[in-house]
Amino acid sequence: MGLEYILVNIALWFGLYLIVTLSLNLEYGYGGIPNFGKAFAVLMGAFAIGGIINRILIYIFSISGQIIEASSKIKTIVNSIIISNPSIGVALFLLSIVLSFILGCLAGALFILPSVKLKEDYLAITLLAISEVTYLICYYNVDLIGGYYGVSIPDVFSFVPGEKRVFVFSGIVLLISFIIYLMLNKLLNTPYGRLLKAIRENEDVVKAYGKNIMTIKIKTVSLGSGIAAIAGALYSLYSVNVISSSFTRVEWTFYPFLMVLLGGAGNNKGILLGTLIFVVVKILLTMYKFEISSILNLPFEAVWLEYIMFGVLMLIILFYRPEGLIREKPIFTKPIKNVIEKRKARK
């Protein structure tokens, strides 16, 4: 265990948070949409597994009873099937990812719909309110995804021996986050990415060029929510249960914003750096929580200290380096490069 365990934990959380921060960067860094309800999309990803896949499995194996008990029954049945037939596990894994992405996209589009025409402050308030209320409903209503009790979900990699599981999972999460990174980089280097930046800078100009800002914003948040939902799904598949209390605003809205602003909004390299720094600090803090508490002789839980620290860190970033560690660079498209070369040649 020891160092190995810390490293693999960092890798896992880096992958998970990278997916969310990349999606937030698409919305906030590029599109300028202050999505204060990022946690909503992540929760939707978890919902796709705990609420939908679970129900499908329960229906297939025709198990009766409430979702909470039925889910633990289905877990043992499906786990034993996956052990004897790993391909089913892999298929279930892929199905979960695809389903969570689709649900995330749909939910994201609905999520922004009421406020898409509004100014950024109203937009942020509405998104935060929707996210918060969805969280409360999922938390207090035990019939949806088990509420505060949570539901169990099958371990899609139950064929992997227990001690290697976390390594396999971290590898897969890292791989998926890397694929998303490459795809988003590609996507944002197209006219669509530049259009997003144009909307961020000045909506009226974009409107004057005949673009429909509303549909672009809906598409962007829909895509961003779909991507973030994948993170929620991966997290649930890793922890083999879905408890809505792990999808709080602090963990999945505030921290992603912190990472994006720390690294530098509007450029994906900065996001990589910001996420890495944050995750390393956070994992180390969680690992040495008890040591810190006992050394400082804190009369309270270390989590409160973590909140204060990260809140203050955010304020420091906003005060002294709002553009982040890595600054956003101007875009050089082919026509612009040609112009620059011609100018150089003339000189």
Next chain:
Amino acid sequence: MLVIEGALVYANLLVLLSLGLTLTYITTGVPNFAQGSFAIVGSYAALTLLRLFNIHPYLSIPVVFIVGAILGILVYLLVLKPLIKREASIVILMIATLALDLILLGILGAYSGFLERLTHTSAAKFIFTHLDFEIYSFSAVLFVSFLVIFTLIGSLFILLYKTKFGIALRAAMENPDLAEIMGVNVEYTRIFSWMLSGALAAVSGCLLPFRQEIVPGTGPIIIVSIFAASIVGGLGNIYGALLGGYIIGISESLVTYYLSRIFGAGVLVYGKAFSLLVLIVTLLLAPKGLVSINWSKILKIRRVFKWA
């Protein structure tokens, strides 16, 4: 009867909170995401006075008012003023208040642990209902909350409409640039609005434990109702906060209560969902809030239809 009583108390407290939110929004242009936590600071101040000095929460209202005022001033001077000076955008200011909310949450959580160690009684979760008494078979908190509303809002309106400072304040709210040209110090009006906002929130938080259980994380939950109240009334208008506070406060309690009588107690968790629904409907129909609707115009149109 008990339900209506509770709804009225809740509405009164929500009015105080949304009034503070609207005030700071008008003067600084940023919706304060930490408004809920401001209230919980008030709750914990009242709890401290109760546990350490055995002062009844009703009597500690003036002290809590001052605590909230100091908190408001500190928040403005330490967090918002430096950012506004650096010409930060609204989104950056909003993120700053979000960070502030987290800091306050952390401080409250840590403080509850500290208070627990000091008094050897749980402070992570508390309620004041057992301290309440009855006046003419109504709970005292109903009278106290109305008394607080009348005194605070009454003096606020006297200040706004009868004093020179109030006129300057209103001018700065209407048009800060023009007011500055006329010699009004906009900075004072901003500090004043944050001070008042913190004080109103803290007083509201002092009475909130009479109606619901308080934990350090209550602030981030009630913020939904506060925003709903402010936006339904109209975020840019002080009267809007009054109107919206009563609409959301009463409907959130009463509607869920009557729905629960039809559909069973499971509906009670949807109280906040109802606020959200009202908020969304308002945003779709009248984004500037109910105050912005030109009722006489709508009535005129109706009259025209009648003649036709």
